Amino acid sequence: MSWKPWVLLCGLPLLSGCFGVNTSQAPLATTYPATTQQRMQAAYHWEVLAQHEAKAIMADRRLDRRALYIKPPETETAFSRGFRSLLTSELVKQGATVRTSDLGAATVTFDVQVVAHQDRQPIRPPQGALTALAAGIAVATIPFNHWREPALALIPAAGLVDLFSGSWTSESDEEVIITVQADEYQTLLYSSSNLYYINPGDSGQYGRAPAASTERGQLKVSSQW
Template identity: 60%
Template sequence: MLRKVCLLGIGSTLLAGCFGTHTSQAPIATTYPITEQQKMQAAHHWDVLAQHQADMLIQSDMIKSQPLYIKGADTATPFSTAFDNLLTSQLVSKGAYIKASPSQAAEVSYKVQVVEHKDRGPIRAPQGAITTLAAGIAVATIPFNHWAEPALALIPAAGAVDLFSGSWTSETNQEVVITTQVTLSDQVVYSNSSIYYINPGDFDHYKVPAKTTKTVQVNNQW
């Protein structure tokens, strides 16, 4: 019996050697390291982006000595209309030379792309959210064991929420990619992209909704 077991073990080992180890028929899914992405929810956030781009532009060696012309978007949206003015204001306040015509000037333009994910997997909750929730539940059980007034248990939990709630926000299935570029003599001398979450209801702030055509059936009957 022992001999048969040994032979079976040796045979299994030799058979396993005929195949590659740690193999798969397709790539296995893995996750990225935790990263953060901001969420645009106010016109003030557009001004923050304009300030950031203005700082980057005036620090570029190829741009800071050039007159600039800000080209508006081909199709006006609430974002493009505001961003034209905000970027102009930020650049002027930082001493940039802004021209009203493209003649003899580097052209500043930007592209806006709205991305909508239709089948996104679960996203990890904000760091500390589960711990705070667990702590609140644990604190809420104390009065039933020790305190005379159960409502007092809500005070520590509410204080924790008040302290950290400003750092929490929700991810959405819609994002916006905003790319600012500068061209000089048909050469792209500057390009910078920023990506943000946006609320689904703010879609039309960044992109004009596609016009829908209505089909009308025509026949010879009155």
């Protein structure tokens, strides 16, 4: 047997040590662990957020027994009007002293940022969605073989949809970041931020999203000839 192949095989590990094996010209793309995010699409959801923030403010030791003043936002929207009223009601309901001026009170403010994604990658369906769909299709084929009425085949699949559809919703390319803060004497005493999906048609209720890029098929207008 020739000794040359053995020399080559033994030399490969030594040769590979001269180069970086686990290297890349740029960072490799990876994903985050699967998480969930709620969709805000009803005035009731504003009330839920107001209840949450009021409870958190009342529980904060730095705001304990302090009078509060909820400052109107600089830009008024449907959300800002509704949320300010709801937050005021919830704070009063939970025993807070809410004043109509900032004299001798900690000032509560809230800010809303609308985020519009222009090039989002596909998002995986809810966990179990494909399994339930596949099971519904498989079960729905049984009546065609054993039942005389084909319309009855829709019953199993419809039952699965009724069972799981309440917890399913689609993702959106538009989101809002809602931040509630309280400060006094130029000192921040409380800060809380929450993120939600919103329906694209509802963005005007929170403030307009950034304009879409002109690179995505929109005509760029110029006054120069």
